[in-house]
Amino acid sequence: MVFLQINETLQAGTTALNTGGVWLDKMKAMAIAYAPKLVGAILVYLIGSWLIGKINALFRRVLTGRNFDASLQKFLLSLVRVMLTLLLFLAIAGMIGVDITGFAALLAGAGLAIGAALNGSLGNLAGGVMIMVFKPFKVNDMIEAQGMVGIVQEIGIFNTVVLSPENKTIILPNGALSTGVITNYTTHGNLRVDLSIAVALDVDIDKARRVAIGAMRAHPKVLQTPAPEVSVLKVADGMTTLAIRPYTLQADYWDVYFGVQELVKKAFDAHSIAGPIPTRVLINKV
Known part of the structure; x- marks a missing residue:
């Protein structure tokens, strides 16, 4: 066994x-x-x-x-x-x-x-890449896009952050931003501020031009080169409308925008340049 x-x-x-x-x-x-x-x-x-x-x-x-x-x-x-x-x-x-x-x-x-x-996100990503490659604007540029105006604060991968004149933070998706119209106000280093002011029809245009240019030159943030401009914009409705166009740096745009209007108004008052007189046409039907 x-x-x-x-x-x-x-x-x-x-x-x-x-x-x-x-x-x-x-x-x-x-x-x-x-x-x-x-x-x-x-x-x-x-x-x-x-x-x-x-x-x-x-x-x-x-x-x-x-x-x-x-x-x-x-x-x-x-x-x-x-x-x-x-x-x-x-x-x-x-x-x-x-x-x-x-x-x-x-x-x-x-x-x-x-x-x-991720269709939308990928579109924004592609838009961010396009913006960073072709550089239509950079940080601190003033742009107008998607119906918004402001200073570019940040360019991200998916969106761009803009600060509006009202101090509002605006976030723009890069997809729509890269395919839409972009106006860059800072490309040439200075901005032209387009203003208009109306005077009476009988005002001496040459005198008004000299006074307005002197008022603009008195503003500390108005550039002397290019020189400020004054032109006749329109003659109608019982008034002459003057185009007031000073140049300034982007950072000083709003200071010049409001400050020049005040200076020109005060200068016109000091030189007895009258504003337009409102008129009304009455038709009496019998």
Whole structure:
């Protein structure tokens, strides 16, 4: 009985050894078959990672050279690194025999779904990139866009922040901003302030022009070059309307806008330049 038990134990051990040997043989065969692919995959990963680092560094220098916003730089660099890394892993998976067709289709579907869900945000992102690349305006410029006028405070990835003359903070989405009409009042370094003032029809225009120009030159924030201008804008309705046009810096626009009107009015009063006399036509029908 003991002999039979020993014999069965030996047979079981032999079977286990044979099974282990078969398993080892299979592992050796797989190692021999996949070793070149694994070595190649490792080499591709190392070389690819090195290339991704080089490409990212080059891209960083390009963005820095073009004075891109720091937040946009960080976003674009991360996006490029993620995309290149994803392509690298797809290439490695294909090298070692993994079927990437289904994964690529899944990735494309996920991309479409995310794109549809973030349609508005992606439009604003694209608009922000366009604004930062083509630079139609910069921080501290006075612009008019989307029916709003103000000083640009911040250019973000998704929106632009503008401070209105009423000291209101206006947030403009970059998507609509980049595709709409933008008027930049600061491009040439100074602004012309367009004003108008009416005088009586019998006023000496040359005298009124001299007095108005003298009043404008007296304002400390009116530029002497270009010189302030006074022209006849309209003669109608029993009055002569003069165009009063001083130049100033963007930061002083509203000071000049209100200050010049007051100075011209006081100067006209001091020189007896009369304002228009309201008239009314009465028709008596019998």
